[in-house]
Amino acid sequence: MKPDTLRLILGDQLNRQHSWFKKKDANILYVLMELRQETDYVRHHIQKLTGFFAAMRAFAVELKKQGHHVLYSALDAASNTGILSRNLSDLIDRYQIKRFEYILPDEYRLDKQLREFCQSLNIATAAVESEHFLSSREAVADHFHGKKQFVMESFYRLMRKRYNILMEGTAPRGGHWNYDVENRNRYDGSPSIPAPRLFDNDIVAIKKVLNKMKVRTMGETEDKLLWPINRHQSLDLLSHFVEHGLPYFGTFQDAMTHNEWSLFHSRLSFSLNSKMLHPLEVIQAAVDALERKQHKISLAQVEGFVRQILGWREYMRGVYWALMPEFANMNFFHHMQTLPHxxxxxxxxxxxxxxxxxxxxxxxxxxxxxxxxxxxxxxxxxxxxxxxxxxxxxxxxxxxxxxxxxxxxxxxxxxxxxxxxxxxxxxxxxxxxxxxxxxxxxxxxxxxxxxxxxxxxxxxxxxxxxxxxxxxxxxxxxxxxxxxxxxxxxxxxxxxxxxxxxxxxxxxxxx
Ligand SMILES: Cc1cc2nc3c(=O)[nH]c(=O)nc-3n(C[C@H](O)[C@H](O)[C@H](O)COP(=O)(O)OP(=O)(O)OC[C@H]3O[C@@H](n4cnc5c(N)ncnc54)[C@H](O)[C@@H]3O)c2cc1C
Ligand code: SF4
Structure with a gap:
């Protein structure tokens, strides 16, 4: 059967639990594309590009296995113009698509591009929620309406109450909202730092494509990528963190030491930002470990971690939508120097x-x-x-x-x-x-x-x-x-x- 609806999945929208994927429908064509506009808008680290492309490829395979109709356009595919809207127009013509749907992007740039693209179409269009964040795009703007400064702590407390995380009725668990006084020590060699959980994802083929297409990158990589590229690996990284990192997360959150790159940090940001993991499941895993008194985890460690995700991460996203696009041009100190080599x-x-x-x-x-x-x-x-x-x-x-x-x-x-x-x-x-x-x-x-x-x-x-x-x-x-x-x-x-x-x-x- 020929699909009549095209649904776009961007590279940071790899959310397997999204309601889009709950049922199979032969009328729907899911599209993922590797785009030159995305590889080139800034000079990316080679691991970032290979990581996103590997995760997108794995996601497409997974959707196909589940029986969804998926079109994946590699960076070097002959039909790939490298520009999102052009590729979409071509596909809409080729399949005589009658309806175009997309998940609301998290970047202003892509949001604008897709809104303008939809206006140019003469078929039905719809934008749906990403079902990822715990607050709306407008939440921070609404919360701080009329204020000059957006104090994260007050937004964080609101989120704690709203999601009933580490609460005892209306009071914070343990009597304090914040346990930083117990946290943030220097690291002097003890306890020993857990070996980071690394993966072995083969990225040779993607590296070849990037080379062939002469994409400018920075940084270094082996042929194996150490970052998780699917939900299974992301969940594995999460449980590794809860067991080995969380017990000392807050204590050494700000510490830095020679030759140790991740200390007790979770390294979950890629899995979260690509949406392979949902923030609430990450928070819940940490809170559950506290409830089960597992691995001798204290409230101070868990609160410190929860604040990063329920507080800072949601807050930053809300600030972004409250202040863009003007935010991208702000330069309070009028700083003008170039970045040293x-x-x-x-x-x-x-x-x-x-x-x-x-x-x-x-x-x-x-x-x-x-x-x-x-x-x-x-x-x-x-x-x-x-x-x-x-x-x-x-x-x-x-x-x-x-x-x-x-x-x-x-x-x-x-x-x-x-x-x-x-x-x-x-x-x-x-x-x-x-x-x-x-x-x-x-x-x-x-x-x-x-x-x-x-x-x-x-x-x-x-x-x-x-x-x-x-x-x-x-x-x-x-x-x-x-x-x-x-x-x-x-x-x-x-x-x-x-x-x-x-x-x-x-x-x-x-x-
Ligand atoms: C200059 C600068 C640039 C940054 N750029 C990014 C970025 O591009 N992407 C990004 O995800 N984070 C960014 N951060 C925030 C933070 O440094 C990273 O989220 C964190 O280092 C990721 O490592 P981790 O997963 O081990 O985090 P952990 O220390 O284990 O923290 C757990 C999670 O909390 C969230 N988190 C923690 N701090 C912040 C924060 N300040 N804002 C938003 N979320 C937070 C992240 O999702 C992170 O995975 C930046 C911070 C600074 C100071
Ligand atoms: S430049 Fe050297 S001395 Fe100065 S803060 Fe850095 S490591 Fe310390």
Whole structure:
């Protein structure tokens, strides 16, 4: 039978539990496509491209096995123009489709493209929910209506109550909403870090296609991909995390250490963002482990983890829809510098930056504090244009999709929104990096020096940042104190620090 309805599945919509797939219908043609417009809108990590394509291919095979009618267009297929709307038009003509349906995309860019495409059609069209998120696109805009700052904590509490997660009636379980005071320790070698659960997915064929099509990528990969590419593997990663990572998740959430790339983190972001896993099942798995008193997991660990998904993840998605498209052009500090070369190859003498960038290029992964307090911190201190910072983060990480990348990068990390998301700019000197890692112990720079030979660049750049943005930050209630400290320094000391920072900024490529 010839299908009369075309249903589009985008690469980050691999949600096997979606109601679309509940029943088989020969009238429906499901379409997945590898698109040049997607491989090229930013320079992606090779593991990100191979990961998404491998997961899409696996999803198409699964749907076919279930008896659905599926058309999969590989990047090098002769009929694939590389442009979503053109491919869709061709298919609609070829199959004489009478109805076009799509799942609401999470990216503004694709949302716009598909809305415009539908307007150009003279057949029936419909957009359906992704059935993935726990709050609507409008939830954050509604919750913070009329407010200048969107404080995540208040949204998180609302979500806890709405989903009755870690609640005792109307009160938070254990009496506190947040257990951060018990969390966020430095890691000093004990307990031992669990070996990360890695997969062995063959990506040789996809790599060949990317090569043949001359797609520009960054980063490195083996012929086997370590990331999960289907629901089965994603569930496996989830149970591995609950057993081995969750017992210490909160305690070492912010810790960084040499040669260990994922510590006690879940590495579930790719499975979540591609929708192979549903956020509620991930949250439930953590809460269940607490209920069963399994693996000696404490409330502080579970609450810390739940907050990331029920709080931060939903919140960032809502912020995205509340503030796009204007958000993508915000540049509160008018930062204009270009991203130094070492973001692309890791060749820098600053050990913290070298470690985090090398790891990102090797694994397409860095955990939150590595992203925020090392690479993000440096970019903000050095005054890099947020467009350049965004492009790097959007390309380099396996989990990078604009709705969650740009809010974290431009908002939380670069403060380019002037403080809608972050309550203060996330900048630090070597102090914080030393407190949370062992990077400084192996660095040519001296963490204790602000000026002179081998002075840590973070130290002078930190004060330079505050000094150059005094007009914007001096009245900020959470950073005003910094200016008191700065003003107490002798003029000669201040001048020396500023000269050191200027020297480093002028010679940034040599750091
Ligand atoms: C500059 C910067 C850029 C970032 N870019 C992305 C991105 O492109 N994609 C992305 O998914 N996350 C991004 N994050 C948030 C966070 O760093 C990653 O979600 C996390 O490191 C993924 O690793 P994990 O799965 O091991 O997370 P865990 O530490 O195990 O946390 C569990 C889950 O919580 C969610 N989560 C945690 N923190 C956040 C957050 N701040 N915002 C949204 N969700 C969160 C993720 O889904 C994550 O999988 C970024 C953070 C920063 C500071
Ligand atoms: S001394 Fe400075 S540059 Fe070196 S690792 Fe520490 S913070 Fe990074």
């Amino acid at each position: 070492f973001y692309w190859d890791g060749r820098t003498k600053m050990n913290c930056m070298h470690q985090v960038i090398r790891q990102s290029l090797e694994k397409a992964y860095a955990h939150h504090i590595q992203r925020l307090m090392v690479t993000g911190n440096f970019a903000l201190l050095a005054g890099i244009h947020p467009d350049e910072v965004d492009a790097w983060y959007l390309g380099v990480y396996i989990d990078a999709i604009e709705w969650v990348e740009i809010t974290n990068t431009r908002g939380m990390s670069q403060y380019a929104d002037g403080g809608i998301i972050a309550t203060k700019p996330y900048v630090s000197s070597a102090n914080y990096i030393h407190k949370m890692s062992d990077y400084c112990q192996h660095c040519i720079y001296d963490k204790n020096k602000k000026v002179g030979e081998h002075a840590c660049p973070f130290n002078s750049l930190y004060w330079h940042f505050y000094a150059r943005h005094r007009d914007k930050l001096a009245r900020h209630p959470r950073v005003g104190l910094m200016y008191k400290t700065w003003d107490r320094m002798a003029e000669s000391v201040k001048n020396e620090i500023i000269s050191q920072a200027k020297y480093y900024l002028e010679n940034i490529e040599k750091l």
